Amino acid sequence: xxxxxxxxxxxxxxxxxxxxxxxxxxxxxxxxxxxxxxxxxxxxxxxxxxxxxxxxxxxxxxxxxxxxxxxxxxxxxxxxxxxxxxxxxxxxxxxxxxxxxxxxxxxxxxxxxxxxxxxxxxxxxxxxxxxxxxxxxx
Numbered sequence: 001x002x003x004x005x006x007x008x009x010x011x012x013x014x015x016x017x018x019x020x021x022x023x024x025x026x027x028x029x030x031x032x033x034x035x036x037x038x039x040x041x042x043x044x045x046x047x048x049x050x051x052x053x054x055x056x057x058x059x060x061x062x063x064x065x066x067x068x069x070x071x072x073x074x075x076x077x078x079x080x081x082x083x084x085x086x087x088x089x090x091x092x093x094x095x096x097x098x099x100x101x102x103x104x105x106x107x108x109x110x111x112x113x114x115x116x117x118x119x120x121x122x123x124x125x126x127x128x129x130x131x132x133x134x135x136x137x138x
Contacts, residue, residue: 002092005056009129015099017099027073027074028065028068028069028073028074028075028079030061030065030068030070030075030077030079031061031062031063031065031068031069031073031074031075031076031077031079032075032078032083033061033065033082034058034061034062034064034078034079034081034082034083034086035079035081035082035085036079036082037054037055037057037058037061037082037086038055038058038062038081038082038083038084038085038086038089039082039085040054040058041054041055041057041058041085041086041089042055042085042088042089042092045089045092045093045096048093048096049095050051051093052089052090052093053091054086054089055085055086055087055089055090056090057086058082058083058086058089059086059087059090061079061082062079062080062082062083062084062086063083065078065079065082065085066079066080103136108132108136109132111131111132111135112128112129112131112132115128115131115132116128
């Protein structure tokens with residue numbers, strides 16, 4: 001055997017150490033679930049009865065996934081993204097609810113409610129809606 005292939009102790013094995021392997025990180029399914037529910041909550045926010053619960057689930061899964069990632073499970077970025085998207089969805093929902101309540105409590109909103117309460121036919125309800133739209137635009 002040539003000296004180029006012998007180790008310094010003469011055993012004939014390569015003197016090059018094996019490359020260090022990257023630390024093994026497990027998969028974090030909670031992080032993936034947090035990300036998916038966070039995205040879904042933002043996309044489905046216009047369906048408030050779906051979007052808001054999904055946002056709350058995304059926040060819970062994001063917190064749980066961050067705790068698991070701290071233990072070495074990986075997925076920290078996905079967990080944070082899901083947590084942030086869920087939080088943004090909750091904030092947007094709060095703003096939309098606030099705007100909706102303020103519109104319905106305005107004079108125009110009160111007029112609309114009283115008009116709809118007294119309307120008997122679908123045409124009368126449509127007339128109430130048209131009148132409300134005209135009042136809001138003016």
